[in-house]
Amino acid sequence: MIRLEGLTHAYPGRKGAPPRLALSALSLHVPAGTLTILAGPNGSGKSTLFRILCGLALPSAGRVLVGGRDLFAEPGPARALMGVVFQSPAVDKHLSVAENLAMHGRLYGLSGATLGERAAEALTWTGLEKRLDDKVGTLSGGLARQVELAKCLMSHPAVLLLDEPTTGLDPAARRAFLDVLLRIQRERGMTVLMTSHVFSEAEDADRVAILRNGHLLAHDSPAALRRQLGRDMLVVNAPAAAALAPRLEAALGVACVRYGDELRIETLPPGGPVPLIDRILSHFRDEISAVAVRQPTLEDVFIHITRQPGDDLPTEACA
Numbered sequence: 300m301i302r303l304e305g306l307t308h309a310y311p312g313r314k315g316a317p318p319r320l321a322l323s324a325l326s327l328h329v330p331a332g333t334l335t336i337l338a339g340p341n342g343s344g345k346s347t348l349f350r351i352l353c354g355l356a357l358p359s360a361g362r363v364l365v366g367g368r369d370l371f372a373e374p375g376p377a378r379a380l381m382g383v384v385f386q387s388p389a390v391d392k393h394l395s396v397a398e399n400l401a402m403h404g405r406l407y408g409l410s411g412a413t414l415g416e417r418a419a420e421a422l423t424w425t426g427l428e429k430r431l432d433d434k435v436g437t438l439s440g441g442l443a444r445q446v447e448l449a450k451c452l453m454s455h456p457a458v459l460l461l462d463e464p465t466t467g468l469d470p471a472a473r474r475a476f477l478d479v480l481l482r483i484q485r486e487r488g489m490t491v492l493m494t495s496h497v498f499s500e501a502e503d504a505d506r507v508a509i510l511r512n513g514h515l516l517a518h519d520s521p522a523a524l525r526r527q528l529g530r531d532m533l534v535v536n537a538p539a540a541a542a543l544a545p546r547l548e549a550a551l552g553v554a555c556v557r558y559g560d561e562l563r564i565e566t567l568p569p570g571g572p573v574p575l576i577d578r579i580l581s582h583f584r585d586e587i588s589a590v591a592v593r594q595p596t597l598e599d600v601f602i603h604i605t606r607q608p609g610d611d612l613p614t615e616a617c618a
């Protein structure tokens with residue numbers, strides 16, 4: 300449904316500096332009726348891609364097809380398929396929920412009975428029926444985000460783009476927003492592309508695309524991405540993890556990755572974790588606060604995939 304082909308974007312360099320490549324020959328297919336989450340460390344190109352998809356920037360090269368229509372050659376038909384939920388609020392907090400929906404519907408050329416039907420439908424989908432007379436400014440952050448979503452649904456978009464829609468929400472509100480989004484996406488068979496920094500959100504996606512420095516490093520289902528790290532990993536927590544890392548590696552003959560006060564041994568030796576745990580406890584018992592075996596999460600996969608020596612990522616390879 301959304302097809303990116305060789306999408307490249309370079310920002311002009313300032314004061315004679317070379318251009319800054321934000322997207323580099325990016326190709327990606329988001330099949331119809333699926334939810335794809337786009338993740339990447341800061342500066343990986345997510346916002347640039349989002350701006351291009353929304354028509355706020357033109358790429359230096361490449362093309363985007365939405366429902367088979369070229370977004371730049373024939374923007375009208377392609378855009379007619381799309382709805383966008385921006386990260387920053389795009390609703391009027393002084394107006395009621397119903398007034399916001401009506402205003403948005405009119406912008407899309409809806410009127411009369413159709414406008415009323417679409418508004419009622421969007422309110423039902425998002426569970427906001429009982430709040431239609433409330434001013435948006437009086438709603439919780441989570442419900443205000445759902446108004447943004449309801450507003451977009453008024454035009455029956457086949458494709459929905461969301462830019463970190465849960466930023467600033469507490470975990471319960473984030474979960475509630477995602478549940479609403481997922482239900483609507485499944486029921487309506489919408490194609491959804493959403494950027495996110497929260498890896499628990501990516502667990503719900505059909506596909507996760509991981510960007511780094513404008514390149515697509517991985518694009519697969521959450522389960523397939525997790526399989527890249529194998530079955531189990533060993534995680535050692537230590538207050539002085541950075542200093543402990545090289546000693547742990549030398550003593551155990553394994554490679555580990557530091558992430559904050561965690562040391563992750565992603566590839567376990569053939570004997571499995573138990574002998575390793577015994578040796579960790581006998582050598583380093585006084586220096587560690589916990590040791591545990593766990594299955595890799597998507598966050599672990601993300602760290603594994605995006606890590607590179609010399610990066611300014613929040614991860615550091617021990618070796």
Ligand SMILES: Nc1ncnc2c1ncn2[C@@H]1O[C@H](COP(=O)(O)OP(=O)(O)OP(=O)(O)O)[C@@H](O)[C@H]1O
Nearest residue numbers: 310319320321339340341342343344345346347348
């Ligand atoms: N207006 C601009 N002028 C020059 N360079 C820019 C501009 N906007 C972004 N960049 C650069 O392009 C690259 C990609 O930035 P972008 O904002 O798209 O990444 P991002 O993944 O959205 O990051 P974040 O998660 O921090 O928002 C970065 O190196 C950034 O410094």
